[in-house]
Amino acid sequence: MDMTQYKDLFISEVREHLHTMNDTIVALERDPGDRDKIDTLFRMAHSIKGMAASMGYEAMAELAHTMEDLMDKVRKAAFVFEAGIADLLLEGADRLADMVRGVAEDGTSEQEISGLLRKLAGYTPASDKQRKRSAPGLQRDETVPLSGKPGVTESIGQKTGDRKAGQQTVRVRTEVLDSLVNITGELVTTKNRLATIAGASGSRSLDTAVSDLSRQVRELHDEILKLRLMPFGAAADRLPRTLRDVAKKSGKDVSLRISGREIELDRSILEEIADPLLHILRNAVDHGIEAPEERLAAGKPPCGTIAIKARKEHDRVIISISDDGRGMDPCRIIAAAQEKGLISEDEGARLSPRQAFLLTCLPGFSTAREVTGISGRGVGMDVVRSSLMSIAGNLSIDSEPGRGTIVNLSLPMTISIIQVLLVGCASMCVAFPVDKILRTIDIRRETMTTSGRRTVFMLGNERIPLLSLSRLLGLPFPSGRGAGIPAVMVELRGRKAGLVVDRFIGQQDVFIKPFGRPLNRLKGLMGGAVLGDGQIVCILDPAELVR
Numbered sequence: 001m002d003m004t005q006y007k008d009l010f011i012s013e014v015r016e017h018l019h020t021m022n023d024t025i026v027a028l029e030r031d032p033g034d035r036d037k038i039d040t041l042f043r044m045a046h047s048i049k050g051m052a053a054s055m056g057y058e059a060m061a062e063l064a065h066t067m068e069d070l071m072d073k074v075r076k077a078a079f080v081f082e083a084g085i086a087d088l089l090l091e092g093a094d095r096l097a098d099m100v101r102g103v104a105e106d107g108t109s110e111q112e113i114s115g116l117l118r119k120l121a122g123y124t125p126a127s128d129k130q131r132k133r134s135a136p137g138l139q140r141d142e143t144v145p146l147s148g149k150p151g152v153t154e155s156i157g158q159k160t161g162d163r164k165a166g167q168q169t170v171r172v173r174t175e176v177l178d179s180l181v182n183i184t185g186e187l188v189t190t191k192n193r194l195a196t197i198a199g200a201s202g203s204r205s206l207d208t209a210v211s212d213l214s215r216q217v218r219e220l221h222d223e224i225l226k227l228r229l230m231p232f233g234a235a236a237d238r239l240p241r242t243l244r245d246v247a248k249k250s251g252k253d254v255s256l257r258i259s260g261r262e263i264e265l266d267r268s269i270l271e272e273i274a275d276p277l278l279h280i281l282r283n284a285v286d287h288g289i290e291a292p293e294e295r296l297a298a299g300k301p302p303c304g305t306i307a308i309k310a311r312k313e314h315d316r317v318i319i320s321i322s323d324d325g326r327g328m329d330p331c332r333i334i335a336a337a338q339e340k341g342l343i344s345e346d347e348g349a350r351l352s353p354r355q356a357f358l359l360t361c362l363p364g365f366s367t368a369r370e371v372t373g374i375s376g377r378g379v380g381m382d383v384v385r386s387s388l389m390s391i392a393g394n395l396s397i398d399s400e401p402g403r404g405t406i407v408n409l410s411l412p413m414t415i416s417i418i419q420v421l422l423v424g425c426a427s428m429c430v431a432f433p434v435d436k437i438l439r440t441i442d443i444r445r446e447t448m449t450t451s452g453r454r455t456v457f458m459l460g461n462e463r464i465p466l467l468s469l470s471r472l473l474g475l476p477f478p479s480g481r482g483a484g485i486p487a488v489m490v491e492l493r494g495r496k497a498g499l500v501v502d503r504f505i506g507q508q509d510v511f512i513k514p515f516g517r518p519l520n521r522l523k524g525l526m527g528g529a530v531l532g533d534g535q536i537v538c539i540l541d542p543a544e545l546v547r
Contacts, residue, residue: 007103010055012171014100017044019238021093025086026240032081041089042071048096057109060099066120067092084126088119090241174267177228181416184221185511188417191217192508192532218509221417225266228414232310232319233261235270235277239308242278246285253303254289260310265317266414272391273319273409276384280321280407281306283381288325288405298402300324312413315435319409328399330356337365357397361385389521391514394544418512420529420539421488422505426475429505431529431539432488438496440504442484457498464489466498472524472545490542499542508532512539 021044024037031037049064067089073079095116099109191213198206236258247254289295289304296302306323330353337343337359343351351359359365361381388395388409399405420431421440441459448457448466455466466487470477487498510529519525524545528536 006055007107008173009171010051011100011104014048014051014096017048018093018097018100020044022090022241023237025089025093026244028081029083029086029244038071038075038081042068042075045071052109057099057103059111059113060096060109063092063096063099063113063117066117070120070123079123079125082126084123088116088123091116092120172227177224177267180224181228184217184224185417185513187217188221188509188511189530189532192510193534194532196532214509218417225414225416228267229264230267230270231261232263232265232270232317233258235274236261236308236310238274239277239281242281243285243306246282247289250285250289251291252285252289253292254285255303255305257305257307259308260319263310263312263317264413265411266416269391269393269411269414272387273393273411276387276409277308277319277321279381279384284321284323284325284405288323288327290326294326313410315413315433317411317413319411320406321409322404322406324404327401327403327405328357328360328397329401333357333359337362340364354396354398357399358395360397361395416512417509418539419507419509420537421507422531422537423469423486423488423501424503424505425469425473425501428473428475429531429535429537430469430473431508431510431537432490432542433526433539434507436490436542438489438491440486440488441498443487443498443500444484448485462496464496464498466500468500470500470502472499488542492543510537510539 021041024041024044028034028037028041045064045068049061049068052058052060052064070079070085070088074081074085079085095111095113099111102111103109191210194206194210194213198210239258240256243254243256284306285304289306290298290300292302295304304323304325306321309320309322311318311320330351333356334343334348334351338345338348342359342362342365348356361384363382365381385395387393388411391411393412394410396408396410397405398408419434421434421437422429422431443457443466447459448455450456451463451465456463457466458464468477469475485500486502486504487500489496489498491497508531510531512527512529514527515525524541526539526541528538530536
């Protein structure tokens with residue numbers, strides 16, 4: 001029987017099981033007597049064994065079977081789940097992941113695993129005193145997920161009879177979803193072209209048809225985006241395993257708290273932030289958290305804490321990664337940057353502490369005294385910043401020596417089709433996302449005054465500073481203005497401000513596309529879009545533009 005038709009499904013299912021296996025192993029280290037997790041881990045190994053055997057991947061099936069035997073001894077209370085078992089099972093999970101990668105790349109899963117099989121089969125507990133410490137009455141549960149087709153398994157904890165009618169799900173390749181988003185984006189551009197034609201023709205029936213089309217395209221886009229949304233937990237759940245490995249190499253005791261797993265983001269954004277989260281976590285353990293004896297001397301508990309929290313703020317998702325470690329010294333960071341020739345002495349003297357912390361994002365920056373397997377090469381935070389810029393994200397760092405560090409990632413929930421306000425500035429047409437604008441206003445000249453070197457205007461009893469978009473973009477000022485001065489009200493660093501523009505053009509839904517290098521390094525530039533008349537406009541982030 002030809003099994004290649006099931007290969008993609010097999011790879012997807014096994015990777016899900018391995019992800020669950022890694023999480024469960026790390027969780028069991030903290031609570032070795034958790035029977036549910038012990039049963040889950042056994043079922044994961046059993047399912048992988050069955051799927052690999054049905055596909056003819058004998059080495060993978062043998063390895064999963066040996067891991068299953070070791071977990072069976074834990075299930076029968078012959079062994080207590082301890083660090084030695086965790087190490088072996090994690091090594092086995094890593095080797096299984098390598099085999100799956102081989103299947104995906106060249107169709108083979110063959111690897112040298114004889115040494116690992118001997119270690120798994122011949123494992124004995126570190127101490128006889130630890131035996132029989134599991135909950136009494138822990139018996140083998142013969143109920144395991146079965147499959148009618150190779151590579152297909154039921155979800156853990158879910159029985160077929162529990163499913164409600166009409167709630168079945170299917171797997172869709174990510175390439176199909178990406179294609180749907182791109183097609184919908186092109187539909188938006190075509191709809192804008194039709195709107196331009198309808199406006200020029202003066203046809204009321206055509207205008208009505210375009211209006212209906214606009215609503216339907218928006219509904220289509222919203223439904224497709226729902227398919228692409230994934231919870232933050234999909235990216236965060238791999239972090240406990242990383243923390244365990246890094247802390248063990250560093251000889252440190254660290255606990256991890258994660259909240260906001262249910263916050264949803266676009267799949268493409270989650271993929272982009274996976275590596276930045278790993279870099280930040282490694283830095284927190286290696287540079288932030290002190291060794292146990294150093295923490296005790298500083299009056300801290302020997303176990304350090306890293307907290308990761310995701311939350312929504314308007315149209316953005318904020319991910320905060322904080323630790324209670326030694327913090328960062330801005331003077332030392334400036335000195336290290338100067339020593340490496342990244343900044344001059346004059347530039348360093350003008351930096352605020354928050355600006356100094358962002359020096360860690362410069363390529364080649366590092367304060368590590370030696371290169372280790374964890375850090376010291378000066379590439380970590382540079383990768384973080386570059387990845388965030390590619391998805392219109394922002395990065396900020398706050399720290400206090402002796403108290404810890406907080407790294408904040410500000411992310412869009414989705415990057416695709418957005419509503420923008422088109423404004424004219426000199427001969428250019430630029431756009432602002434509507435959700436970044438508080439309001440638009442025509443300012444009367446008599447309400448404008450000068451306060452120091454800044455122009456302000458009165459809005460009710462509130463004094464609002466004014467900034468010129470032409471000046472920010474380096475464009476010429478208009479030769480003359482009417483009685484009213486058009487401006488967009490935005491929020492900058494928690495305060496209101498007015499950005500003076502030359503004219504308002506209107507609102508439109510546009511398909512935003514990120515710019516490549518070097519344009520993606522310009523501050524305040526989120527990307528570009530094509531209007532109905534074929535004109536390309538730049539989409540600006542006002543907060544970053546002023547920053």
